Amino acid sequence: MHKKDIIKILFYIVITLLSLFFIFPMLWMIVSSFKIDEHIYRDIGTVFAFLPRMEDMTIKPYKELLSMYNIFKNMGNSLMYASLTVVFGLMVNSLAGYALAKFNFPFKDGVLLLIIALMIVPVEATILPLYMVVFRIKLINTIAGYLLPFVANVMNIFLFRQYFLSFPEELSEAARIDGLGHFKLFYKIVFPISKPIYVTIGIITFLASWNDFLWPVMALSNSDLMPVQVALNAIFSDTYNIFTSHTMAALTLVTLPVVVLYMFFQRQIVEGVARSGIK
């Protein structure tokens, strides 16, 4: 089995090199957040940008950053906003996607085409009219006004639809024969088995909400309600007191929750669900 082992080792080498290619900026960001500015720029373009000298490591940037800006408050806000968006979004969008995949009804093709068309229009073109709509229904500077516009997400609806298209009919058939209504079927059978896609779309939705900058600034005025990207941009634009090391520290802090969440949930995607039990 010599040959098999060599191939295996080569394989691991290749995918590890590949992984370095993807992870090096994150590495750079984290490493730089523990250095002072002078060292960050001294090391740029050398290997020390990624593998720092131990004596250069310091938590000074974090201490200084946190003494100037309370970024945790904004992170808490973002956590709440993202969670709400994910929960309601998954509900609303999966129902819609399921309907488009599994049911036959008038104007079905029209609705589908509409969804694709809506996916295309760039948000830059519609953000001001959206503001006017939210303004007219008097929801500006409310959490509802901030979150509602992005709960229904056409991209996610489309993705759910594609997923449900390949959802095995036999399971649904079996359940229908047993007398299960559509809603019970969805809730008791389809949903539990589809956990991987829910988690995937949940992660994507969470990320989109976490990274949003423009809409929060427009929809909210109260600085206590601002999500983390807004705080981050305020930090970036403070050219007087904030230097690169602080920026790296801020970015690392802000990226951390997403990484943790991702690590926690991606097991759900990969491990899948044991289907043998259902049959």
Added chain:
Amino acid sequence: MKKIVSLLLVFALILSTTACGNSGTEGTSGNSSTKDNEVKESIVIWTQAAPDHPEGKMFADRIEAYNAANPDAMQVEIQNFTRAGSGSGYIDKLNAAITSNQMPDIFTLDGPDVASYVEAGVIRSLDDILETGFINGFTDAMIEQGTVDNKLYALGYQDSGVVVMYNEDVINELPEDVKSIIPGPDEDWTWTEFYEVANEVNTLRTDPEYQDKEHISKLELTVDFLTSDIPKGAYEIAMYFLLPMIWSNNANVVAEDGLTLDGYLNSPETIEALKVFGDFFANDLALAIEPEKSFHTGKAAMAIGGFWFINDLTSNYPNTKFRSVRYPKMDADFDENYTPSGSWAFVASNNVEQGTDKAEQVGDVLEWLTNDEAAEEYYHANGAIPGRTNAVSVIDTDTENPYHNEAWHVLKYQVENTNKARPISVGYPYLSETFARDVIMRIAQNQINDTETIEQYVDDAIKKIKFEFDRYQK
């Protein structure tokens, strides 16, 4: 079925509670609601500073002091928004307010933007609500920045400045006769002299005999013009840093009307200045895309140094010995204002009606926000350069760091005596951007220093801008 319906009900319930429970005050000029829904008129101010930022805090403090000192007048509320990069975030908020007619009474604008807001009728002139003589307390540049068609519209709360910096260690390697070209802290010099010195440094940089000296071998370029910032979106750097070259050559890029370019952007004097700029790039003294913070890290020997360099240098790069000299002139005999200047300023919305009590108070608040006392406070809170002649002296040139002192000494002089505001033009953003991309970046990236090509670039730019500006000529 029941579960879905109940979920939807919960959804709706949460919706309604959050809708009621979380309305803060929106930027409506007029009414602030207190807990018992007592409607009291107030004055609303928006700024582009972030609330947690020292700048946001200094404004908040200043307004708090005003409210405390004037308990019987209308309460003033200030909201600090944040901006990303060149003002987006805040500017988008402002646009939304304009679109929905919910303008704040007082807000901030970047100096060069003022003209377009005036033309759109969004802001009102301030002459009728300010005390006579208040305006004279500002520096020439601040007055110029805020004046459109001979009426005052904006009051700057801070100014800015640019000097030329050089690395002492590198310059010390030069022969004495070259070193003596560099002026002292109180002298002027010309771009020809600047070029001469830079050229000598460049020779050293590429001289194999000097490569054992650390400061020389570290050098990757001689002069940092910060042109690498332009593609990243900071287009304004081009006009800000380089217009003074053109001004000091008895020329300008646009006429007084802010719209005529023919005879200005393509005048022989302008082309001459642009050629000198091009020389730096054509002869490898400068790079169009230089490394980040090249002067700070010793990779560049000289730089066009914005005042924001100083704090960064003194805080983070103690080993870089930065000397400062005045911004050079093209024409040695030029004696009018020309050094880079300008920053954000306070304006008042056109919704503030003339002759009302509110208008009068708005005037008071504006003065409070930009008077000598305010300027000094802002300097201490955020290092803001005062735009008031009486307040400039507050700039500290007596610290322990001699380099810091020298830099601020030079800046102080320029702010008080030679700063000049950028052109007042309704189409300023487009002009600035096209100048940056289609003229400056092209010269830098293609390393052009022959007059013919520069004229071609300039002519193309004029055609482009004219097409846009047609709209204003209607």
Added chain:
Amino acid sequence: MELTKRKSKYSLKESLTAYIFLLPALMLAFTFIILPIFSAFVNGFTDYYLLKPDEKTFIGIDNFIRMASDTLLLKTFKNTLYFVVLVVPIQLGMALLLALIVNKKLKFNGYYRMAYFAPAVLSLVVISILWSVLLNPSSGLANQILMSVGIPRQKFLTSTTQAMPTIVVISAWSGCGYQMLIFLAGLKNIENSLYEAAEIDGANSWKKFLHITIPSLRPVTMFLIITTTIQAFKLIVQPMVMTGGGPDYSTMTILQYIYEYGFRHRNVGYVSAITLVFTLFLVVVSILIKKVLKEE
């Protein structure tokens, strides 16, 4: 005589249920997506200037006529098309490859899953700074590596011919994490019993891949091709932040043009007209893609 029952295509119960499922999404979408879009499109027929909202007047198709002679707009269209044609296959190819790798039972599986997804999590600011530094023509690491193996310095983002392809690579690299996740969910959906049956029939890995994996991924792939193409057409952040659309407008995309004209130069009317045409164009493209890939 035969009783001919009038066969309705739709069952009332099913249609009703479908619309109930769709209701929340439709309500929200109508209010917050369709309404604003409609308003934006209507603006395309006006001369709406951002600072003077009350003075907008109907100007018919003037904006559309202007578009036809706008050489810069045409250039951005070409740039964008060039980008799309390159990035979609590269990004999807990478995503599929990574998904296949991560789907296996590897040692340190968690690390690889994180590493490949890392760029998608990072702020574009960090990504842009780092790549700009890396690709700096004079001092960047990329050129230093190239020179050490004898290849001359490349201009990368400062060259009119290399800039866009460079952005293609960076975009594919930063975006493929998402598609990888989606491919992965699709892969997990394939029943193991299918593979087991194939193995019993003597199929090797390649055959299994070709005859089971690829077909099962069809719906997901269709989704990804359409959405990645649409997203590619909407490229804005990377060129705006890394090259400002240069050098010489070689990396300026349609959306960047829309953004700058709309927000910076405040010409909302013109920009809305461009958006309208852009949307129609992409709808046609999406329909074509679906037809070409023959959706079941």
